[in-house]
Amino acid sequence: MSMLLLNFLFVLLNLPVVLAAGVDQFVYSGFAGANITIDGVATITPDGLLDLTNAHQRLKGHAFYPAPLRFLDSTNGTVKPFAVSFVLAIHPNYRSSQGMAFFIAKNMDFSSALPFQYFGVFNSQNQGNSSNHIFAVEFDTVLNMELRDVDANHVGIDINSAISIQSHTAGFYNDKTGSFNNLNLTGGEGLQVWIDYGGETARINVTMSPLGMAKPARPLLSAIYDLSTVFTEEAYLGFGSAAGMDGSGHYILGLSFGMDRPAPAIDISRLPKLPRVGPKPRSKVPEIVLPLATASFVLAVGITIFVLVRRHRRYAELREDWEVEFGPHRFSYKDLYYATQGFKSNNLLGVGGFGTVYKGVLPKSKLEIAVKRVSHDSKQGMKEFIAEVVSIGRLQHNNLVQLLGYCRRKGQLFLVYECMPNGSLDKYLYHRDNPGLPTLNWAQRFRIIRGVASGLLYLHEEWEKVVIHRDVKASNVLLDREMNARLGDFGLSRLYDHGTDPQSTHVAGTVGYLAPELACTGKVTPLIDVFAFGIFILEIVCGQRPIEQDTREEQPMLVDRVLEHWHNESLSEIVDSKLPGDYDVNQVYLALKVGLLCSHPFMDTRPTMRQVIQYLDCARTSPELTPIQTTFEMLAVMQREGFDPYIMSCPSSMTASILSGGR
Known part of the structure; x- marks a missing residue:
């Protein structure tokens, strides 16, 4: 005791x-x-x-x-x-x-x-x-x-x-x-x-x-x-490091x-031991057994080399049986190695939370590719993962980055995409790392909005399965040679059959683009992509990030700043001041309106992507926005009235006060 x-x-x-x-x-x-x-x-x-x-x-x-x-x-x-x-x-x-x-x-x-x-x-x-x-x-x-x-x-x-x-x-x-x-x-x-x-x-x-x-x-x-x-009201304590060339x-x-x-x-006394520095100390072998030990060592080395060579010849090209059905989608590591010149730093396109991306040219077809290298230590779920990669690889649309296939070697996965020479959209909106880039005009921006909407409609309704992207944002929209938009990076996407109920999952995505219902239900539906797309529209039109990092701003959320200008009928003040040349004011205001509709906190009030395209093409009259409060004020009012905005749709009485005209 x-x-x-x-x-x-x-x-x-x-x-x-x-x-x-x-x-x-x-x-x-x-x-x-x-x-x-x-x-x-x-x-x-x-x-x-x-x-x-x-x-x-x-x-x-x-x-x-x-x-x-x-x-x-x-x-x-x-x-x-x-x-x-x-x-x-x-x-x-x-x-x-x-x-x-x-x-x-x-x-x-x-x-x-x-x-x-x-x-x-x-x-x-x-x-x-x-x-x-x-x-x-x-x-x-x-x-x-x-x-x-x-x-x-x-x-x-x-x-x-x-x-x-x-x-x-x-x-x-x-x-x-x-x-x-x-x-x-x-x-x-x-x-x-x-x-x-x-x-x-x-x-x-x-x-x-x-x-x-x-x-x-x-x-x-x-x-x-x-x-x-320096310190804010709450702060986090931590450590940061970035290894040099040697990876120490x-x-x-x-x-x-x-x-x-x-x-x-x-x-x-309880601290863990550090890895050994330098070679292990060599043991002193008595002279009497040294010849015997040497002969045994030579014999052991010979046997080891024989076994390793035999194993290498036997398993060099061996692939697991279940990968045979995915054969056309698998690239050889040798081809990817030569395509990227050995994954040299000169070919590095970027480093993100899901891997490192290199540009390359396939040696036989001369096709320009982008190769994402992702570490993968767990073998569990590998078959399901590659099956999903191959499924997404069958997506064919002019506004989606084409996933060509994969390669698996030891503890690493390589995802192979077609290369987008003009890079990501966010560089053009914010001129990140390259102030010499041209500023996109309104015609280009509207074509990008329309293109991403078309790609999302294909994912949600027109392919054999429902694909939820879950990370729609400017940095995941790439531009081809003609500056057409291609939605890429399906690292967080989820697939399910049409007509089935999506399963709940952990919250994933980018802060500023996350639909509010995710915080409570965790259920992945096309409407979370619609919400992120609405924020994406506002970002393109206003040239501002979804969340203002300067905490001194009274309205840190971009959607709230747009709502405020909508109420004050001063939308011209929120439109990107860098927008060059003359542009169609009515079309710009229509885009802002569609962005506000898509980013509505009530999921059932948002339009589908098919309706969004009809609004943008003026093939369908968009609903009229009545004066509403900012997101935070509106959520507070709804909670006082007993409605949970994250898991319930708007009741008819409240819907009428927020949005009129139907979808």
Whole structure:
């Protein structure tokens, strides 16, 4: 009985402490079974190591404490004192390895962050923007002159930018002599870091030492900066990393945090072991058995080579029986390798959450292709996945990117598409990464709207199955040589038979385009594509993103800003100011109206894609919009009236006050 009590107390003492007002403190001595949110290439090893790069090259990895932390004091708005401690290590494969960063940020969305010197946390476009709301401490192992690095082995304090407000060569001060001792960030050994913020004093101290050594009295870095100008009401604590050319391992072994108190001590004895650095020590073989051991080794090597060669010849071209029916859709890895010149960086088109895309030319047919490389560690569901790939590959429409086939090699999948030379639509709307691109005129924009609508109608009603795309947005619309729209990236799509009830699934898609009913039902229907298409129309006409990142905006949602201008009869003010030349005002206003109809929060009030095309072609009179409230105001009114907008359609009395004229 006493042993059970001791075990219970041990588990209880090692749990993170959570209070009603928010997280007060927590400690992780290793991450095996820990509740940690990871994305990108980050992973937790079976031993409990938090590996931010997982030996990948040029890809980002993040890890977050899953709950938001309340740093701001509600009485005076200042940041409360806090302390963080963690143990890090960087495997010393090559000196080209980039470093990592600890950060506290307003959210967990780092999709726009860049790898390499930006640690997967910042990017080159928003350097120094106060709207970033990011405090970070970087551990940089490469000298980047454009970021004003002091050397290739330093620690820096970053505020909203990868350019540090203060930095210093990595190391610690000896308490007895006061002398400075260097620490090698890429030495492959564990290093302990302490970050302390003084609250009202606004002093930031960063201290580090070799693992097992007591915290030095003198910090490595010390700066005065009021973090209340950086932190939002809720913030997330995490780590970011982006491997360099070698894909070296970037590890976090333990983590602790304290609010209004010191960070709890990390139990060093419970930390996971780091991977071995360098070759294993060779055992000394007694001279008397050395000849025998050598002969045995040579024989074993010979047998091993014979078995491997025989196995290679036998299985080199072997494919599983169930793949025979998918044969015409399978590409050889050799052809894709030569088409992309060995997947060289010069052929890289982009890196996204679902894989890396390369351009290429097939060696025999000379067909231009785009190859998406996706890692796939699980063999479960592989047959169903490839069957779905082949099904989508049978889609034939002028406004859909053609999926040509797939290739499967070891733990990787390769999806092969026809290449779209003009890239994605969002680059032309926002001139991302290429300010020299031309601005689309209204005729081009309307043709793109009409084309995507036609593609969605084909997916919803005209193909043999119902296909729900689930990720309609500007970055997934590609432009061919004639600037015609092609809807692509079916990575989230779902198929089901006509006339059947779709099954519920987890919420997936892009924030800003998600239909409100998904939050409650999770049921995937064509109307969620209609909602996203409505937001897509408003985005094209207004040249603005669905959600304004600047939180100072009174109307952060684009649909609410359009509604406000619709009420005020000032639509000309919301139309994209960059729109060149004269354009048909009535056609522009019609597009805005259709966009508002499609993005209606009531799913049953939205039109079908066939009706949308009829509206756009003026083959059917669109319903009249009466003055309505913004989305949030309208939802509040409906909830007070006892209607749940996410799972119920509008009752007739409320429908009449919102929309008249029928569909």
